[in-house]
Amino acid sequence: MSEYSKAQFISTMAADEEEAGSPRPEMSMNREVSASRETGDPLKDKAATLEVALTETGQEAREVEELLRETGCELGDGKLGPEPAAIDLLEFEMCQNVDALNAAGVEFNRVKSEIERDDVGPEVEQAISPGQQLEATNDTASNLGKEEKERQQESIWSGETKTIQVDNVNITASKNFSEAISGFLSTLHLPERLYAGDRAAPIKPIDVYAAIAEGLGVKGKNIVFEIGDASFIDKTEDGQSLIVCLSKFQITSPRGGLLDTLSLNSLALGNNSGKVRMDKAAREDIASQTKDRVFGRARYGEALGYQIPAERQRAYYRGVNYKKLGEVAKSQNFKGGNSDSLLAILEPTVWVYSDPGMAESFGGKGEGVVFKLKKQDVDQDFKTEPGWQRWTNNEVMIQPPDDGAKEFNIPLGQYVEEVIVFDEEGDKMVGDLLPDVSRTFLKTKEEGEQYLKSNGEMTDDELEKYYNDPNKLDRYCRPLPKNDQLAFLGIDDTMGYEECRQKMQEKSVQIKDEILSALGRSALDNKWATMYGIRNLKELVMVLHNHEQNFRLPPEVKKVVEQRPGVIVEVVEKYEQLCDVERLLGNFDRQQQLRAAAEKFKKQV
Amino acid sequence: MAKTKEELAKQLDNIETKLTLLKESFAAIKRNVRVIKKQVYAKRDSKEILKLKNKIASL
Numbered sequence: 001m002s003e004y005s006k007a008q009f010i011s012t013m014a015a016d017e018e019e020a021g022s023p024r025p026e027m028s029m030n031r032e033v034s035a036s037r038e039t040g041d042p043l044k045d046k047a048a049t050l051e052v053a054l055t056e057t058g059q060e061a062r063e064v065e066e067l068l069r070e071t072g073c074e075l076g077d078g079k080l081g082p083e084p085a086a087i088d089l090l091e092f093e094m095c096q097n098v099d100a101l102n103a104a105g106v107e108f109n110r111v112k113s114e115i116e117r118d119d120v121g122p123e124v125e126q127a128i129s130p131g132q133q134l135e136a137t138n139d140t141a142s143n144l145g146k147e148e149k150e151r152q153q154e155s156i157w158s159g160e161t162k163t164i165q166v167d168n169v170n171i172t173a174s175k176n177f178s179e180a181i182s183g184f185l186s187t188l189h190l191p192e193r194l195y196a197g198d199r200a201a202p203i204k205p206i207d208v209y210a211a212i213a214e215g216l217g218v219k220g221k222n223i224v225f226e227i228g229d230a231s232f233i234d235k236t237e238d239g240q241s242l243i244v245c246l247s248k249f250q251i252t253s254p255r256g257g258l259l260d261t262l263s264l265n266s267l268a269l270g271n272n273s274g275k276v277r278m279d280k281a282a283r284e285d286i287a288s289q290t291k292d293r294v295f296g297r298a299r300y301g302e303a304l305g306y307q308i309p310a311e312r313q314r315a316y317y318r319g320v321n322y323k324k325l326g327e328v329a330k331s332q333n334f335k336g337g338n339s340d341s342l343l344a345i346l347e348p349t350v351w352v353y354s355d356p357g358m359a360e361s362f363g364g365k366g367e368g369v370v371f372k373l374k375k376q377d378v379d380q381d382f383k384t385e386p387g388w389q390r391w392t393n394n395e396v397m398i399q400p401p402d403d404g405a406k407e408f409n410i411p412l413g414q415y416v417e418e419v420i421v422f423d424e425e426g427d428k429m430v431g432d433l434l435p436d437v438s439r440t441f442l443k444t445k446e447e448g449e450q451y452l453k454s455n456g457e458m459t460d461d462e463l464e465k466y467y468n469d470p471n472k473l474d475r476y477c478r479p480l481p482k483n484d485q486l487a488f489l490g491i492d493d494t495m496g497y498e499e500c501r502q503k504m505q506e507k508s509v510q511i512k513d514e515i516l517s518a519l520g521r522s523a524l525d526n527k528w529a530t531m532y533g534i535r536n537l538k539e540l541v542m543v544l545h546n547h548e549q550n551f552r553l554p555p556e557v558k559k560v561v562e563q564r565p566g567v568i569v570e571v572v573e574k575y576e577q578l579c580d581v582e583r584l585l586g587n588f589d590r591q592q593q594l595r596a597a598a599e600k601f602k603k604q605v
Numbered sequence: 606m607a608k609t610k611e612e613l614a615k616q617l618d619n620i621e622t623k624l625t626l627l628k629e630s631f632a633a634i635k636r637n638v639r640v641i642k643k644q645v646y647a648k649r650d651s652k653e654i655l656k657l658k659n660k661i662a663s664l
Contacts, residue, residue, distance in 0.1 A: 043610055046617050050624075057624050057631075064631045071638050090634050090641075097630050104623045111616045 047112050054105055061094075061101055068094055167206045169213075172241070173225035181225050185209070213242040 068090055162178040164171050166185045173181045185206040209223055213235075222241035235242050419439045421427040427441055441447075 043613055043617070046614065050617055050621060053621070053624050057627055060628065060631050064634055067635065067638055071642060090637055094634060097627055097634075100623060101627055104620050104627075107616065108620050111613055111620070115613055 043115055047108075047115050050108060051112070054101075054108055057101060058105070061098055065094055065098070167210070168221060169206060169210055170220070170222045171225060172222065209242060209244060218242045 161172050161174055164173075164178050164182050166182055171178070171181060171185065210221070213221070213223065218235050218239060218241060220240040224236070224241050224243045419430050419437055421430055421439050421441050427439060430437070430439055
């Protein structure tokens, strides 16, 4: 249980003296289940108690997140000193906590469903040796694999598949999702939990999965994607393909940046779903390879660090799970089953989702209908369940009738705040169903973008421009430094621009010293620096640049160069490093000048 | 082969342990937020006091 070690969760910061003796937090798990909910089955009762505890912990997590955000805003104006950095650290710690909570939620759902199936085997009290235990575990894993796959078959979308190529990897996925998956895999994503002012390194999921495939020893460059109610990863029995099962949201969110990088990384490490049947060595190997692939760009100085602008926050969905909402729809004789926390009604193709990514995916393609619900009313009438599915939102989606939908009634009219329809059929369908509810008809992408704008959100194009406009590099986007010592988890959360800048400035001082040293520090240091009034790296660069442009080195330098022929090579090398430093400092024009000068210098030498 | 009750109970115990740790972590974070806020404002106040003292001394 290392990933959940106490040390990881308990802040190492100084404890408040006033509260040093305060009691530990009350554990709701210790409470008894209310009499009305007791089933007589200790296992079910325990699960019920734990469900309450999970809900409460989720609520508490949101409170802590809110507290951190408020405190960050309160102290983050820079006028009160450097302490807000400590708040950043706490936020990072909280991110890890939320990840762990989500993982616990997923694990709980799985255990609960097994308990509810009521087919648990007899208790085994027989002592087994470690060897036997290993064998038994493998057997269990194997059986669980079959069992899990059977279960997945019940819940995942099944239908016609399509094979596409992404970065020379064959991707087989449901036909309906192949486009979304292709986009998901090949798009650079930002971590999910970003707030205004955060910086992050982007991640390309295909890199992660390709690395995992390599790590698992998958022979072919094939990945089979399944969409279901759990995240797991495995390889096919023939060893030719990697199987990845992700939630719909992870794949279909079109807004970009909603991919939870840490979850993906956790998945790679096998500690998210618990379904990766790998030993520790294999996991470490995969972690290493994944790190190499994922951070390859950063290692070669090609990664970009984005600063998330304030407007971006609107593009993030943070909501709660409206499980009860799904149950209401289900009670209207819709067929289907629970897909994790959501209700997936496959027949008659009415899908009720609290998943914005899903709704937007279809909406973006001009299909279906998206219902926006009155959040307060829903909260009031349906006990919402916070926690693990924090990405869900209060939207309901109906697939268009051409997929075989029959006439149906949605008992949600009173909760609908707005209906967005994307085609004539959807418009008619909703008009018949809910004649009193006003509808927004978005026929074209332009209309959709206008709608987003009028709601204060950035369109996809705007977001793209926002991040890629070179004129905004100074404000929003900075290259990350070359770094071959990147931590696998958290680089994108911990390495902020200021930190990069600081490191680069430290590095620039180091390089300056190295250059002076290469040029013969003892002879040049004070005299040369004094002669040219060199006070900092930039001035040194200027001096070097000017001299190299004219190829007239000062006599002292010439003397050293003549005495040490190799020094020119050293200088050129350092020169190139300086180019990198300038680039990393954001002085792109200067970098180009230096680069040109370095080329010229090299030719002349 | 389904999991035994014992295995499921153990998994629930593990989840409970994780939640316990998480709750402790939440409490620690809350405490630390308060400590940080207190430190920040104390520092600001002490600077203000120092300014006032200097001002008084210069009178």
